[in-house]
Amino acid sequence: MSVRLDRVAHDWCAVESGRITALLERRGQDAGPVVFGAGFGPSGIPHIGTVSEVVRTSFVRRAFEEATGRGTRLVVVADDLDALRKVPDNVPAHRALAAHLGMPLHRVPDPWDQAPSLAEGMVDRLRRVLDLVEVDCEVVRSSDLYRAGHHDSTIRAFLADFAGVNALVGRSVGALRRKSYSILMPLSPTTGRVIEHTRVLAVDPGRGTLTYEIPKDVIIQRPGLDYGLEPHEYYADEPIGEPVTVSALGGGCKFQWKADWALRLLSGDVAYEMHGQDLADSARVVRQVFARLRREPPVLFEYGLFVDERGRKISKSVGNGFALDDALDCLTRDGLRLLLYGRPRRPRRFDLASVPRINDAVHHETRAAREPRRGAGARLRLRRIGATTPPRGPRFGSVVRLLAACAPLDHAGAVAFVERVFPPDRRPDPELVARAWRFHERARPAPEPVDLDAAATTVLRRLAYALASAPHADPGVLLHKALEGDPGAYRVLYLALLGRPRGPRLATWLRITGSRRSLALVRDALSRTAPPSVRSEGGSS
Incomplete structure (x- = not known):
């Protein structure tokens, strides 16, 4: 009996596709x-939440295309x-960036000096x-849309x-912020900065202009400050309490x-967008704006947040949690996409320790998909994430455990151990080994200090002498000669060479x-001095 994939239980992409179809009919x-x-707010380094929003939306997009045949x-x-409101904690050149607080992000310099601006670098x-996870999308800049007049007709509707x-x-x-709040923030004709605290004196929908003043009688609260600022302190080069007329267009x-957010959705005629649970109240405001303007809002999907190992929301300004660059070094493409497909409304922990489970989930789904009658759900999930090549060889977790046991010093050593353990027909893909090695580099514990007593020093000196005297001899043979039948010396050798008291065959x-x-x-072990620790108690390899 065949099973319609779009009717499999929990196919949330098909459900969202149906909601979009109903919206378009309305x-x-x-x-x-x-x-x-x-x-995307380009004030800080993109994190997993940003990427999940785009990738998950791409899943729904493909499901909609399959169901309707329409272009998207x-x-x-x-x-x-x-505006740059706070210097992110995880970027360099803090003092230089602090001088640009209040400026539009596309006019803030890149702290790495690799891009024309902070925003462009992000x-x-x-x-x-997005290229690495193979998402087909257009990335456009808000500044270009505003300056090109893309939003102008919608701005006039707001002004009316x-x-x-x-x-x-x-x-x-809040009540304090409301005293100087306006949905329109002028770009200063004097300094170019974003004027966030204004009292609107007049708007002219016909001419598309705004007349405002920076009020004298407000206190400005800024992120990271325990005290408020007077307007003349925060806007030092701006006229305070004087009317200024600017265009609200272009x-x-x-x-x-x-x-x-509402402006962008209206101007772009957006039918579908996602947001995190932390923006639920903001999404409600957006829907209210659409209702006031008598427009049908898009389908807004609320997804669960990603949290770090301490249960805190992962934030681009704080830089906590599993850094995206590190994650992409360790995670497979299909592993990451499968993680993002599954149960999107549920909050998820995203940290280094989760990597083996995330990568090996693809193996589990591939095995489940082989079941003719019970594997429909797995086949659907693999299809939704675009998994075309079944994984072969051992699981990622098996390779990671091998590297943890063998303690290679570099990628070449990792490959050598893998080739020694797994026969040619079961060896993992070289890219998987590379990712396992990068995970191992980040996950392995710090070396333990070596406490060298006289006997341990003697063993290390004998081994050093043997290795230096016969550099082309078999190191294994030299090892046995240096030990001189003393099995109790293995522990100190493990500590000196591997940074731990036990390990693979030396x-x-x-x-x-x-x-x-x-x-x-x-x-190096002989040259180091270490604080007192547990004396060698012997052991064997």
């Missing part, structure tokens, strides 16, 4: 490409016109990640009901982010590591 939108959206676009908008990072929309969004902020103003390890590197490790 909108009367039966022609043209259907737009799927995503937003996936547009990721980088909000590079937003966009480049996001592009590289400015008081109502501004009050609606303003109710979502990039003369930028919307506060909740209103900006003769094999020395042959794979090589005489030169082994000699360097022995000499």
Whole structure:
């Protein structure tokens, strides 16, 4: 009996596709490409939450295309016109960046000096990640959309009901912030910075202008400060308490982010977008804005947050949790995509310790998919993530455990141990070995200190002498000669060479590591002084 994949239980992508189809019917939108959206704040290094939003949306996009045959676009908008409000903790050049607080992100210098701006550097990072996980999308910049007039007609609609929309969004902020809150933030004609604290004096929808002042009588609270600032302190080079008229069109103003989210969805005619659980209240405001403007809101899907090993939300400004670069070094493409497909509404822990489980889940699904009657769910999941080549050879976790037991010093040593243990027809893919090695580098414990008593020093000196005197001899043979039948010396050798009291057969390890590197490790152990620790109690290999 065949099973329709789109009718398998828990196919959330098919459910979302149906919601989008119903939305398009309500909108009367039966022609043209259907737009799927995503937003990205390029003020900090992209993290797994950003990537998950785009990848998961791409899953829904493909399900919709399969179900309807309609053309689609996936547009990721980088909000590079937003202000730099806080210097991220995980970037260099803090003092230099602090001098640009309040400036649009596309005018803040890149702290690594590798891109024209901070925003452009973060966009480049996001592009590289999306290319690695094979997501087909367009990445555009908010500054380009504003300046090109892409939002102008929608901005005029906001201006026509400015008081109502501004009050609606303003109710979502605190009482103190509300005193100087406006959905429109002018770009200063004087300094170019984003003016976030204004009192709007007048708007002209016909001319598309805004007249505002920076009020004298407000206290400005900034992230990281325990005290408030006077307007003349925060806006030192701006006129305070004086009316200023600017254009709200063509990039003369930028919307506060909740209103900006609604603006972007309206202007882009977006049908579907995702957001984290932490933005549930903001999504509610966005829907209220659509209702006030008598427009049908897109389908907004709320997903569970990613948390670090301490249960804290992973944040790009803090830089906590499993760094995305490290994750991509260790995770397979299909492992990451399968993680992002499964149960998207559930919060997930994302840390280094999760890597073997994430990668090996693809093996589990591949095995389950072979079941003719009970494997429909697994076949669906593999299809949704685009897994075309079944994994072969041992699991990632098996390779990781092998490396942990054998303690290779480098990637070449890892390959040698893998080739020694696994027969040719069962050897893992070289790329999997490389990822396992990179995981091993990050996960292995710090070496234990070596406490050299007189007997241990004598053993190490004998081995050093043997390795130096016969560099081309078999290191395993030299080892046995240096030990002179003393099995109690193995423990100190393990500590000196591997940084732990036990390990693989030392003769094999020395042959794979090589005489030169082994000699360097022995000499390094002899040169180090270590605090007192547990004396060698003997042991054997």
